[in-house]
Amino acid sequence: MTERTIDDGYWDDPFIVRLPKDGKLLYLWCMNNKRLNPSGIFEAAPERIADETGIAVKDVSAAFALLVEKITWIPDKCLIWTKNFTRRQCKNPKFLLGAVPFLRMLKNSNLKEQFLAYNAELFSRYNIDMVSILYGNGRDTSDLTCTDLNTGTVLNTIPGFSLVTSLYEKHIGKVPVNMKATLEAAVQKYPEDMIRAAFEEMATKAEKPCWKYVESVLEAWEAKGYQGQKGSKGKAKPGESHEDFVARYEGRFRKQQTV
Numbered sequence: 001m002t003e004r005t006i007d008d009g010y011w012d013d014p015f016i017v018r019l020p021k022d023g024k025l026l027y028l029w030c031m032n033n034k035r036l037n038p039s040g041i042f043e044a045a046p047e048r049i050a051d052e053t054g055i056a057v058k059d060v061s062a063a064f065a066l067l068v069e070k071i072t073w074i075p076d077k078c079l080i081w082t083k084n085f086t087r088r089q090c091k092n093p094k095f096l097l098g099a100v101p102f103l104r105m106l107k108n109s110n111l112k113e114q115f116l117a118y119n120a121e122l123f124s125r126y127n128i129d130m131v132s133i134l135y136g137n138g139r140d141t142s143d144l145t146c147t148d149l150n151t152g153t154v155l156n157t158i159p160g161f162s163l164v165t166s167l168y169e170k171h172i173g174k175v176p177v178n179m180k181a182t183l184e185a186a187v188q189k190y191p192e193d194m195i196r197a198a199f200e201e202m203a204t205k206a207e208k209p210c211w212k213y214v215e216s217v218l219e220a221w222e223a224k225g226y227q228g229q230k231g232s233k234g235k236a237k238p239g240e241s242h243e244d245f246v247a248r249y250e251g252r253f254r255k256q257q258t259v
Contacts, residue, residue: 004032004089015069022055023066029053030071030082039099039115040085041106045078072111081111086119093126098162100130161187167199172209179211190218 006028010016016024029052035042046060055063064073072081090096096119103112116123116130123130164183168175175183186195198217206213 004036006032007088019066022059022063025053026055026060026063027067027070030067030080031085031088036082036085037099037102038086038089038095039102039106040082041102041111041115042080043078044080046075072114074108074111077108079108079111081115083118086115087122090122093128096122096126096128097130101162163187163192164195167196168211171199171203172211182211186215186218190222194218194221 007013010028011024016027019027026049029049033042033044033052035044046057049055049060050057061075064071064075067073070083072083073079086096086099099115103115106112161184164187165175168179168183190198195214195218198214198221201217202209202213
């Protein structure tokens with residue numbers, strides 16, 4: 001479960017004090033639910049919100065209307081942006097850069113621009129320019145690393161890297177320093193759906209959890225075909241380069257993940 005900090009002065013905030021019960025509850029939910037990611041932008045249907053908060057479905061719209069200063073709600077897309085989430089949770093540049101994969105998959109360019117403008121001070125604090133990363137045409141046409149100008153440290157912004165490290169830590173253990181380059185190469189080589197499934201296969205079939213098992217599964221699927229979503233096989237066509245295979249595979253399946 002992802003840990004998040006909640007201000008113990010929440011209930012004393014004048015904005016919160018003035019809200020009716022549903023407004024207080026909805027705002028707290030928007031700041032602390034399992035769909036949140038570092039961007040603070042996520043999807044949730046009114047029925048899901050009602051189920052998790054106890055607010056009646058018919059009252060969800062009215063509750064969001066109370067929060068227009070703090071929350072952007074796009075009902076036809078079931079899209080929610082908790083504006084202050086990134087500011088309040090960001091303790092280091094890696095958290096901010098963790099928002100990049102989610103923003104790059106976001107179709108709503110206006111919301112991207114609003115996010116950048118709203119968090120401009122945060123970007124400036126860490127001397128990070130993410131505009132080219134956010135608006136690049138896919139991962140092969142934009143710089144996938146960014147440097148903290150204060151320290152000269154290269155910060156990892158490779159989409160999918162946080163996924164593979166979290167899966168590694170969940171199923172195998174702490175990621176060794178000498179494994180980071182290997183994992184970076186894997187997320188650039190294989191679609192995230194395949195990586196997630198390979199870890200699941202290792203967890204259920206391997207006698208001892210290890211990266212070598214995951215790697216062997218990925219290599220086998222690449223060669224023989226991967227039974228992915230909708231039962232379609234992700235297999236390279238004759239004469240197709242690996243890069244073209246990944247681009248075609250992701251183009252087919254990422255559509256279900258964008259908003």
